Amino acid sequence: MTVSTSTSTSTTTVSTTTTTISALPTDHDVELRRAARALLAHPLLTARDDDFRLVRKHAAELAGWFADQAGWRLTVDAETARLVKKPAALDDATRPARAPKTKVPFTRRRYVLLCLALAALERSESQTTLGRLAEGVLTGATDPALTEAGISFGMGRREERADLVAVVRLLLSWGVLTRVQGDEEAFVADGGNDVLYDVDRRISGGLLATSRGASTVTAASFEERLTALAAEPLPETDDLRLRSLRHAMTRRLLDDPVVYYADLTEAERAYLVSQRVSISRRITELTGLIPEMRAEGISMVDPEDTLTDVRMPEQGTDGHVTLLIATKIATDGSAPTVPELIRFVQAQAKAHASYWRKTATEPAAAADLAEQAVTKLEALNLVARLPDDQGRTRIHPRSALMRFAMAEPTIKKAGAHP
CATH class of the missing domain: 1.10.10 (Arc Repressor Mutant, subunit A)
Incomplete structure (x- = not known):
């Protein structure tokens, strides 16, 4: 699962404006990327799927990349393609x-x-x-x-x-x-x-x-x-140990929306910090995902907004509730409980009654909306549920959530220079 955010567009614009004619992708590159993205989104494809033909055409190259970089096995026959992701x-x-x-x-x-x-x-x-x-x-x-x-x-x-x-x-x-x-x-x-x-x-x-x-x-x-x-077998040599670390970090960057250094072992953290440029470059070349590197970790952002099973932000009532809760937690810097978020959603339902679906404004709906929002933010690795001293579960913001924080507006006096 890769992260999909509204900031990816600007990243793509910058990268495309600096691309030289000699670096333009060939038909082979376009097909290979499309096939790789299809397998990452749907590790089991059949001949009925649109991109199966491309996967079969480039099966050898794809199998080599996934085996070498992620330690994943790809098997392809006349009717099926299976990427055995671990x-x-x-x-x-x-x-x-x-x-x-x-x-x-x-x-x-x-x-x-x-x-x-x-x-x-x-x-x-x-x-x-x-x-x-x-x-x-x-x-x-x-x-x-x-x-x-x-x-x-x-x-x-x-x-x-x-x-x-x-x-x-x-x-x-x-x-x-x-x-x-x-x-x-x-x-x-x-x-x-x-x-x-x-x-x-x-x-x-x-x-x-x-x-x-x-x-x-x-x-x-x-x-x-x-x-x-x-x-998997324990690595017995330095080369095997480094290969195991490469597989583990590539898997996380391909599958996880955000990889925080704090979540890694000491060996994983040291390897990813030293190899983050080369690993992310190889992933970008194959998939088109763009690395966003911060002090806290790395996120592979999808400029096409298709290679993800959880989107943020998202249209509709549920998406709006999730965005409101994300903004509240990020702006306040707080760690609310679910009951507190339910009361927040109830208040927002009154303010947005003309835009939300009718059933969402019913008092009983707030609990489901709040829980769905927290579940989505948790899946995107933007929040974490942690107990407090009194045994209550609180929703703690993680670093990547701060992109949704709202700053106080700056009001300039008339005639002031921008």
């Missing part, structure tokens, strides 16, 4: 899977359903139905390990069927399933009107981005299992 940080909870239709984050229940659905599809024929998939999920849910964890499933209630349909639609968006006939809405309503799907196992088989098979991990806690799944 995150630099395993504790980032700001990027959940979301229901394609409602954009609601997946719950624990939906994640378990997703795993059970994929397991059922591995045993299915090349075609399956929603009803058969539901039966496979229910069978898998009888596993004693799930029962001991207090997890159970049924399809008797509308909410339960809606959870399965959210999983199915996520699989549809990935290309694991292709709808042949029918619609899921009737299944949600009353469990009827079965839906027929084609199953693509080439795609489902490439979904896991792990260093080892999940069945080989015996760790007890979730954190330990996740660490084991993503673990």
Whole structure:
């Protein structure tokens, strides 16, 4: 996830005005950049995607760059392209899977359903139905390990069927399933009107981005299992250690909206400070992202405003609320609690009632609007939720949020020189 801000336009203008004719990108460069950006935005592409042809055309060069700079594996065949991205940080909870239709984050229940659905599809024929998939999920849910964890499933209630349909639609968006006939809405309503799907196992088989098979991990806690799944060999030489640091820092600059030096280990910080120019230059050459380097860290800004899953600022009521809250926290330099922000949103709803959607001005809507805004700012690494001495969670501003601070206007006397 790269950061998208209103300041990127001026950066682009400066850089383009100083470009010489000899440095203009060739058709090859344009295609390669477009293909790389497509993979970063959608690490799983199929032949139905617009940029798949370019990815396949430049597969060798892309695979070499991602392997050398980020340690990511790219596999491309006649129908699919899969960039196996490994995150630099395993504790980032700001990027959940979301229901394609409602954009609601997946719950624990939906994640378990997703795993059970994929397991059922591995045993299915090349075609399956929603009803058969539901039966496979229910069978898998009888596993004693799930029962001991207090997890159970049924399809008797509308909410339960809606959870399965959210999983199915996520699989549809990935290309694991292709709808042949029918619609899921009737299944949600009353469990009827079965839906027929084609199953693509080439795609489902490439979904896991792990260093080892999940069945080989015996760790007890979730954190330990996740660490084991993503673990890579420890570097034994100085060259391997430097390569490991290059991979880690490139991953963070490609994926994170802001990389703060304070969040890095001592070795990572020393490496990034010394290599930030060369690393950011290589990223810019491939992707077009522009580095913004500050004393606190680095952000790769997208002048095209497309290579990001969270935008700031953004139009609409939700975007306006997020911008107002960002401005308030940055300007005040405070660390408010969520209840304080809810009261702030309620006051702003009265002031902007003619511009916001009608439901947003209802008193009960302020809590959802405030929470959504804080979640977005947290995903952009602009704020952090931290407890205070009394156990209350406060929303602390991070350095990059200061770009949204409002200064007091300067009023000049008539006739004064500008």
